[in-house]
Amino acid sequence: MKMNKINIGISIFFLLFGIAILIITPLEVTAVSSTFNGMVPATFPKFVGWFTIVMAVCEFIDSLMHIKNKNSDEEFEERDKKREGKVLLIFLLMILYTILCGIIGFFFASVVFVISFLALMGVKKWWNYAIAIVACFIVFYAFRYMLYVHLPRIKLWIF
Amino acid sequence: MQILGNIFAGLSNTFTLSSLLWINIGLFVGVVFGSLPGLTATMGVALFLPVTFSMDPIPAMMLLLGIYCGGIYGGSITAILIRTPGTPASAATVLDGYPMAQQGHPALALDTALMASTVGGIFSALVLLVGAPQLARVAVKFTSAEKFMLAFFGLSIICTISGKHVFKGLLSASVGLLAACIGLDPIEGLPRFTFGVNRLQTGINIIPCLIGLFAITEILNKVYVGDQKVNEVQMPKEHMTFAQFRSCFKDIIKSSAIGTVIGAIPGTGATTASFLSYLEARRSSKTPEKFGTGHINGVAASEAGNNGVTGATLIPLLTLGIPGDSVTAVMLGALMMQGLTPGPNLFKYQAELMYTIMVGLIFVNLFMLLQGKVLLKAFIHITRIPTNLLSCILVVLCVVGGFSVNNSAYDVYVMLFFTLVGYFMVRFKMPTTPLLLALILAPMAEENLRRCLALSKGSLKIFITRPVSCVFLIITVGCLVVPIALNLIRTIKGDRIAKEAAKGEEK
Numbered sequence: 001m002k003m004n005k006i007n008i009g010i011s012i013f014f015l016l017f018g019i020a021i022l023i024i025t026p027l028e029v030t031a032v033s034s035t036f037n038g039m040v041p042a043t044f045p046k047f048v049g050w051f052t053i054v055m056a057v058c059e060f061i062d063s064l065m066h067i068k069n070k071n072s073d074e075e076f077e078e079r080d081k082k083r084e085g086k087v088l089l090i091f092l093l094m095i096l097y098t099i100l101c102g103i104i105g106f107f108f109a110s111v112v113f114v115i116s117f118l119a120l121m122g123v124k125k126w127w128n129y130a131i132a133i134v135a136c137f138i139v140f141y142a143f144r145y146m147l148y149v150h151l152p153r154i155k156l157w158i159f
Numbered sequence: 160m161q162i163l164g165n166i167f168a169g170l171s172n173t174f175t176l177s178s179l180l181w182i183n184i185g186l187f188v189g190v191v192f193g194s195l196p197g198l199t200a201t202m203g204v205a206l207f208l209p210v211t212f213s214m215d216p217i218p219a220m221m222l223l224l225g226i227y228c229g230g231i232y233g234g235s236i237t238a239i240l241i242r243t244p245g246t247p248a249s250a251a252t253v254l255d256g257y258p259m260a261q262q263g264h265p266a267l268a269l270d271t272a273l274m275a276s277t278v279g280g281i282f283s284a285l286v287l288l289v290g291a292p293q294l295a296r297v298a299v300k301f302t303s304a305e306k307f308m309l310a311f312f313g314l315s316i317i318c319t320i321s322g323k324h325v326f327k328g329l330l331s332a333s334v335g336l337l338a339a340c341i342g343l344d345p346i347e348g349l350p351r352f353t354f355g356v357n358r359l360q361t362g363i364n365i366i367p368c369l370i371g372l373f374a375i376t377e378i379l380n381k382v383y384v385g386d387q388k389v390n391e392v393q394m395p396k397e398h399m400t401f402a403q404f405r406s407c408f409k410d411i412i413k414s415s416a417i418g419t420v421i422g423a424i425p426g427t428g429a430t431t432a433s434f435l436s437y438l439e440a441r442r443s444s445k446t447p448e449k450f451g452t453g454h455i456n457g458v459a460a461s462e463a464g465n466n467g468v469t470g471a472t473l474i475p476l477l478t479l480g481i482p483g484d485s486v487t488a489v490m491l492g493a494l495m496m497q498g499l500t501p502g503p504n505l506f507k508y509q510a511e512l513m514y515t516i517m518v519g520l521i522f523v524n525l526f527m528l529l530q531g532k533v534l535l536k537a538f539i540h541i542t543r544i545p546t547n548l549l550s551c552i553l554v555v556l557c558v559v560g561g562f563s564v565n566n567s568a569y570d571v572y573v574m575l576f577f578t579l580v581g582y583f584m585v586r587f588k589m590p591t592t593p594l595l596l597a598l599i600l601a602p603m604a605e606e607n608l609r610r611c612l613a614l615s616k617g618s619l620k621i622f623i624t625r626p627v628s629c630v631f632l633i634i635t636v637g638c639l640v641v642p643i644a645l646n647l648i649r650t651i652k653g654d655r656i657a658k659e660a661a662k663g664e665e666k
Contacts, residue, residue: 003588007327010587014330021337030349039612041344041351044605048340052333059326065650079586083383090382091578094375094554098571101558110555117551121382128548135552143559147213150566151559 003074004066011060018052025049089120105154106144110136161510162292168511169518172217178515181218182523185225186530192226193233194245194541195549200230201485202374206556208366208493209563216497220516223493224523227486228280228469231429232527235272235462236538240265248429248465251437255450255457262453266397266535271455272462273531274399275411279463280524282415283422283470287477288517290423291506294478295513298503303611304621308631310604313481315638316425317593320484325646328593331584335597338363345606358569365492365598367561367570371577372591373485374557378550379582386546399455407459410440414460418467423474425483429465436464470520476501477513480603485592488599496564 029042093116100109114132123129141158143149153159172178185207192203203226211219234246239256252272259268301309314332321328341352342362353359414436421432440460441450450457473490475481480502482488494501499509506513531538561571584591615621622628 006587010327010330010589014333018333024352028354029344029351039609041347041349044344044601045337045340045351048333048336051336052330055326055329055333059330062326062646062650079383083385087379087383087582090379091575091582094558094575094578097554097558098568098575101562101571102568106559106562110558114551114555117554118547121385121547121550123545123547128545132548132551136555139552139555139559143209143563147210147563149209149212149559149563151562152568 002067003076004063006076007063007066008060011056011063014052014056014059018049018056021045021049021052086120090117093117093120101152105156105159106151107136107140107153107159109152110140165510165514166288166518169514169516172511172515173221173519173522175217177215177218178221178519179526181214181222182225182519182526183530185222185227186229186523186527187225187534189226189229189231190233190236190530190534190538191541192245193230193249194236194538195544196237196243196245196542198377199246199373200227200234200248201489202377203227203230204486204489204493205369205373206553206560208370208489208496209556209560211493212496212563216494216499216512217515217519219493219497220512221519221523223490224516224520225526227490228466228520228523228527229530231466231469232273232276232280232462232531233538234465235276235458236269237542239268239272239458240539241542246429248433248468249461250430251433251461251464252458254437254461255452255454258451258453259455259458264397264453267399267403267455268458269531269535270397270399271403271407271458273528273535274404275407275414275459275462276466277524277528277531278411279415279418279466280469280527281521282412282463283419283467284517284520284524285470286419286423287470287473287520288514291474291478291513291517294474295503295506298478299507301503301627302625303607303614304625304628305631307604307607307611308622308628308635309479309481310600310607312631312635312638313425313600314597314604315635316481316483317596318639318642320428320592320596321590321642323646323649324588324590325642327587327589331589331591332593332597334580335594336601338368338594339598339601339605345602346609363573363598364564364570365488365595366496366564367574368577368598369485369489369492369595370557370560371574372581372595373489374560375554375574375578376581376585376591378553378557379578380585381546381550384546403455407456410436410443410456410460411463413439413443414463415467418464419471421464422468422471422483425475425481428472428484429468432468433461433465436467437461466524469524470517473516473520477505477516478503482596482599485595488592488595491599 025042025045029045097109097113100112111133114136115129118128118132140151144151189203192198193200204223207226211222231248234244234249235252238244238249238252239260242253242257244250244253256268317328317332318325341359343360344351350360417436417439418432437457437460440456441447472483472487475483476487476491482491491501499505558571561574564570581591611621622632
């Protein structure tokens with residue numbers, strides 16, 4: 001697919017995004033009568049909404065002009081679906097990791113995460129797993145007990 | 160006299176055990192990040208930001224400056240050895256560095272890169288030390304009208320840093336502007352876009368946002384690319400001789416000056432400086448045909464150029480509070496987390512800290528030379544670290560970074576949200592730096608606009624009647640109009656060429 005066609009899609013998305021901002025602003029920003037010479041809390045969000053719409057229209061016109069001109073039409077990088085799926089899985093794993101942190105504590109959640117990550121990436125060498133687990137321990141210990149970051153723990157010894 | 164006193168205070172603060180230790184740790188980490196293709200200096204600084212939260216401001220800034228300078232230099236290692244610039248700033252180094260390595264002089268090329276980077280960095284740091292206090296003295300007199308114009312100018316830089324994709328850059332900025340609206344409004348304290356969620360009242364913290372945008376997004380892209388095998392490089396012992404240094408000296412100084420000027424202009428950056436320096440060295444050379452074939456001056460010029468940027472980019476950050484690129488935006492975040500607001504008042508109330516940062520930067524560059532000389536052989540093996548192993552450890556660090564902001568999982572979710580935003584933006588070739596710049600500068604712009612309109616009773620004339628504000632307005636209009644006009648000209652020109660080509664085909 002051509003990049004300019006994608007750009008048209010992007011501009012339509014942002015056009016809708018800008019309209020959404022204008023619709024949501026009166027609902028989500030408290031209206032006040034006391035104003036700083038015409039500027040109320042809703043003024044800036046409304047400006048952002050209009051700004052987005054104008055820029056989306058500019059991008060739309062720019063992309064249309066580029067489509068007419070075939071010389072400057074670069075290809076949109078098609079990606080391997082299998083690898084893209086892997087990226088999505090890793091992202092979902094990160095969400096799961098964050099949820100697990102609150103349940104089994106940061107250290108154990110990290111161990112589960114690194115093992116799952118490496119397995120998903122097809123890593124077979126055992127020492128990769130060992131280094132990753134040791135790194136999790138070092139990170140947990142350094143931040144929790146040396147830098148005093150309150151990383152979640154389950155109160156099992158130091159973990 | 161007071162300046163001398165501050166410089167001495169800066170020197171004594173730099174020469175403490177903790178500062179020296181953190182400088183060297185930072186440099187080591189920076190070189191590791193810089194030399195691994197795909198990992199950038201920005202990512203290194205963003206990832207190590209949480210480490211600085213519980214530190215004092217001086218060692219914290221020394222660590223981050225070390226990562227910054229080390230990261231820019233580190234990019235040259237892989238550029239020379241495997242023809243893959245570790246950071247975009249080292250792309251010009253490939254042109255002569257790789258041919259030098261192919262001809263059997265990798266050590267000489269690396270040594271030249273190290274020497275030139277050091278001289279470029281020190282030159283830039285000296286300009287920062289001399290120039291920044293003078294600029295801050297002027298900037299401290301700024302009122303809300305000038306401050307608004309300054310923020311507006313900072314936002315207009317988005318057009319410049321967006322390159323070919325000006326409108327996409329501005330659309331990316333609109334996401335940042337909207338994110339900046341979330342939370343309490345800066346003047347009346349009324350909630351905006353909180354959707355009934357109390358946590359959103361505090362707004363979007365920039366730290367999880369930048370970790371998501373610059374660190375995890377890069378990791379996900381590395382996951383897509385997968386592990387890449389790198390061949391081992393043979394390194395015969397070879398150093399830059401005094402005669403070789405003397406032959407490059409003119410180019411190094413000229414490139415350092417180019418890098419410094421480019422770096423002081425917000426929105427430009429090390430990549431531009433490096434290429435401009437390289438082109439200038441080739442233009443002024445008596446043997447321009449040697450450039451691109453493994454010429455030592457080519458490596459020296461591009462490396463002095465990109466490291467010449469390091470100190471200069473801090474000038475607008477420290478004196479005006481305007482981050483010129485993504486690394487300085489992250490640095491701004493670091494200063495804010497320490498309770499310091501970058502701008503002219505820092506020079507007034509935190510002069511010792513400011514001078515320590517500036518003096519420290521000179522020594523960061525000197526230690527970079529020392530580390531480079533001693534650890535070069537170790538740095539070469541960095542490229543052999545398995546990408547997958549590194550990626551999973553970096554994700555763990557990112558999650559810690561998210562937690563560290565407020566000791567809660569909420570910021571980790573914010574970080575993951577911005578990861579998703581960043582991933583799709585990169586996928587659809589939308590620049591991510593404008594989003595971060597908008598998120599940082601929008602509150603400053605809105606607050607000062609509302610204040611000065613209250614003072615001027617709603618009249619916009621205030622921006623024209625005040626001379627400094629008027630100058631900023633003119634520069635800002637220039638920054639906005641020129642890239643858009645260039646974009647339009649490019650499109651029209653391309654259109655004409657296409658029509659002519661079509662006519663030619665018809666004939």
